[in-house]
Amino acid sequence: MQASTPSIAAAPPSSGLSHEEKRVLWATLVGTAIEWYDFFIYAQAAALILAPLFLIGLTADNPALAQILSYATLGISFLFRPLGAIVAGGLGDRYGRKMVLVLTLILMGASTSLIGLLPTYAQIGIWAPLALVVLRILQGFSAGGEWGGAALLAVEHAPLGRRSLFGSFPQIGVPIGMLLATAVTLAITLAIGKNAYLAWGWRIPFLLSIALIVVGILIRRRVEESPVFTDLRHRRKEASAPLKELIQSHGGRVLRAALIFVANNAAGYLLLAFLIGYGQKVLKFDTTQVLWASVIAAIGWLASTLLGGHLGDRIGRTRIFVIGYVVLALWAIPMWFIFETRSLPLFFIGLLVLSLPLGLTYGPQAALYAEMFPAKVRYSGVAIGYALGAILGGAFAPMIAQSIVNATGKAWPIGVYLIVLCIISLSALLTMRDPQGVNLNE
Numbered sequence: 001m002q003a004s005t006p007s008i009a010a011a012p013p014s015s016g017l018s019h020e021e022k023r024v025l026w027a028t029l030v031g032t033a034i035e036w037y038d039f040f041i042y043a044q045a046a047a048l049i050l051a052p053l054f055l056i057g058l059t060a061d062n063p064a065l066a067q068i069l070s071y072a073t074l075g076i077s078f079l080f081r082p083l084g085a086i087v088a089g090g091l092g093d094r095y096g097r098k099m100v101l102v103l104t105l106i107l108m109g110a111s112t113s114l115i116g117l118l119p120t121y122a123q124i125g126i127w128a129p130l131a132l133v134v135l136r137i138l139q140g141f142s143a144g145g146e147w148g149g150a151a152l153l154a155v156e157h158a159p160l161g162r163r164s165l166f167g168s169f170p171q172i173g174v175p176i177g178m179l180l181a182t183a184v185t186l187a188i189t190l191a192i193g194k195n196a197y198l199a200w201g202w203r204i205p206f207l208l209s210i211a212l213i214v215v216g217i218l219i220r221r222r223v224e225e226s227p228v229f230t231d232l233r234h235r236r237k238e239a240s241a242p243l244k245e246l247i248q249s250h251g252g253r254v255l256r257a258a259l260i261f262v263a264n265n266a267a268g269y270l271l272l273a274f275l276i277g278y279g280q281k282v283l284k285f286d287t288t289q290v291l292w293a294s295v296i297a298a299i300g301w302l303a304s305t306l307l308g309g310h311l312g313d314r315i316g317r318t319r320i321f322v323i324g325y326v327v328l329a330l331w332a333i334p335m336w337f338i339f340e341t342r343s344l345p346l347f348f349i350g351l352l353v354l355s356l357p358l359g360l361t362y363g364p365q366a367a368l369y370a371e372m373f374p375a376k377v378r379y380s381g382v383a384i385g386y387a388l389g390a391i392l393g394g395a396f397a398p399m400i401a402q403s404i405v406n407a408t409g410k411a412w413p414i415g416v417y418l419i420v421l422c423i424i425s426l427s428a429l430l431t432m433r434d435p436q437g438v439n440l441n442e
Contacts, residue, residue, distance in 0.1 A: 024157045025169045028150040031105055032173025033180060034212045038112035039143060040181035040272055041205045042136070044294075046070045047277030047398070048185075048287060049202050053120045054129045068406070071273065071399035076133055077140025078395030081387035084141035085148065086380070100149045100379075102217055104142045109213030111138035116206025148383030151366035156440055158367075161313055163436075167366030168309025174362070175301035175355075178272055182298060184208060186291040194287060246377040246384070253372050257385025258392060259428035260368075263325055263421040264361040265393030270414070271297055271354055274398035275339075278411070283342050293348050300355035301362075308363025317368040318434040322426060324360030329422040331357065333415035340411070361425075371435035378440075393421060 051070040084104075091100050115135050121128045150170035158166035184205045189197045246254065272294070279290035312320050331353055338350040373381035401414045 021157055021166075024153060025166065028154045028170040029173045029176070030215070032147070032150045032170040033176040034173075034209075034215070035105060035108050035143065036174045036177030037180045037184075037212060038108050038177075038209050039139065040178045041112065041185070041209070042115065042139065043269070043273040043398075044181060044185055044276055044291075045202060045205075046073060047273050048280065049198055050132075052198070053202070054118075054132055055121065068399055068402050071402055072396070073129070073133055073136055075396040075399055077136040077143070078387075078391045080137050080140040081143055081390055082384055084143065085383035085387040087141075104149070105213055105217055108139060108142035109209050111135045111142065112206055112209040116203040116209075147386050148379050152370055152379055152382060155367050155370040160437065163370070164312030164317060164364045164367040165306075165309045167370065168305055168312075168363040171309065171362050171366060172302050172305045174268075175298045175305060175359075178301070179295060179298040181205065182291050182294045186288060186295070189288055189291070246373075246380045250373060250377060250381055254381055254385045254388065256428050256432060257369055257372060257381070258388035260321065260425050261365070261386060261389025262393035263328065263418065263425040264358060264365075265390050266397040266418060266421050267328055267354065267358050268362075269394035269397045270401060270418070271301075271351065271358065274401045275351060277398075278339070278401075278405075279347060282405075282411075283339060283347065285344060285347065289344055290347075293344075293351050296348050297351035297355045300352045301359045304356045304359025305363040306359075308360040309367075310363070311360075312364030312367060312436075316434045316436055317364040317371075318429050318432070320364050321361050321368070321429050324357040325422045325426050325429075328354075328357035328361070329419045332418040332422070333412055336410075336412040336415055368435070370440065371438045375441055 047070075050073070055069045055073075091103075112135075115132065118131055118135070119128055147170070150173070151167055154170050155163050155167045188201045188204050192201045276290050276294055279285045279293060280287055285293075308320050308324065335350045335354060338346050369382045369385060370378060372385075400417065401411075404413050404417065405411055
């Protein structure tokens with residue numbers, strides 16, 4: 001079945017934004033960027049330095065296995081995203097989006113900062129990786145509730161014809177968080193040198209999270225509650241049980257939302273975690289070179305996410321998703337042969353091309369998800385669908401990719417894995433009607 005045209009044509013955008021709309025866009029962008037800075041600092045550390053610091057003692061004679069375990073710690077936190085989504089979704093549907101966003105930001109910042117204070121395996125042995133895993137679980141729990149709240153706050157404040165564009169602002173917080181994390185790591189590495197970074201400098205990006213979280217909280221506290229939630233609260237006569245209703249009446253939509261996301265999330269974590277380590281350890285580029293490549297990719301991801309959000313309002317959410325996933329599937333195998341030339345400029349270009357379909361399938365996501373669920377279960381539905389998609393897609397994508405390389409001695413089969421995920425996501429998209437233009441108050 002082909003993705004249908006929207007049932008309600010997008011209204012032309014107004015000439016300007018109100019003060020509150022600007023404040024919402026700024027708050028969702030900044031808050032999401034800070035939250036994902038925390039997440040990406042860990043992802044990059046998992047690719048570059050966590051294995052020798054926390055895990056090599058477990059597998060002293062097998063560095064490749066230690067790297068797989070490092071990527072596994074990245075994936076473990078995803079398993080707790082649904083729990084965070086359930087808790088935050090229930091609170092968000094009952095008490096509002098704004099409160100939950102502040103709480104998740106605090107939890108993410110605290111767990112990230114504590115990682116920067118952890119002793120290494122050489123200092124406390126097995127307790128080091130165990131403590132690392134516990135803090136990763138807290139990060140995952142926090143991230144499970146963060147995205148849904150930011151996405152809904154933006155989309156539910158948006159005019160009808162700008163929902164996809166408004167929804168792309170918390171989305172671009174993700175590549176901005178990647179840019180910020182990469183820039184901080186790169187600056188520290190250039191300032192103190194690779195050896196000092198490995199010895200103690202890696203802690204600095206984690207500890208900087210404290211200051212960033214304070215900024216994010218101050219900005220988010222100034223934003224008014226979502227008008228859709230405010231209207232719902234006024235109409236509600238008694239407390240509902242959104243999770244129970246979500247499972248009983250909208251379980252299929254949650255699963256569809258998860259499947260739509262799997263290919264995007266897998267490609268995203270290959271970009272931000274696996275390919276950084278691959279560029280350094282396999283292609284033998286310098287750490288600063290792969291970090292610069294990551295900066296270029298993040299800029300491309302940011303621009304294409306805004307483009308995807310804009311086009312989502314013009315030609316429909318599902319059409320943009322389809323275009324993005326087709327391009328991603330077509331690039332999934334050729335990019336590995338580009339990388340194997342070991343040309344640094346081609347490595348830069350390869351990551352940049354990968355970032356383009358990644359953004360196209362990310363920009364309209366918030367609006368699509370928000371329009372898939374009725375108001376009283378929307379936070380729960382959006383957050384849980386996103387969290388499940390992250391588990392099925394990106395949670396263990398770097399670990400799976402590393403395992404494929406270890407088993408086959410080649411990288412291009414990773415592209416086959418990515419194509420399979422694109423087919424799954426496309427199948428979920430092409431069997432649904434684009435919900436663009438639905439009444440978000442219902």
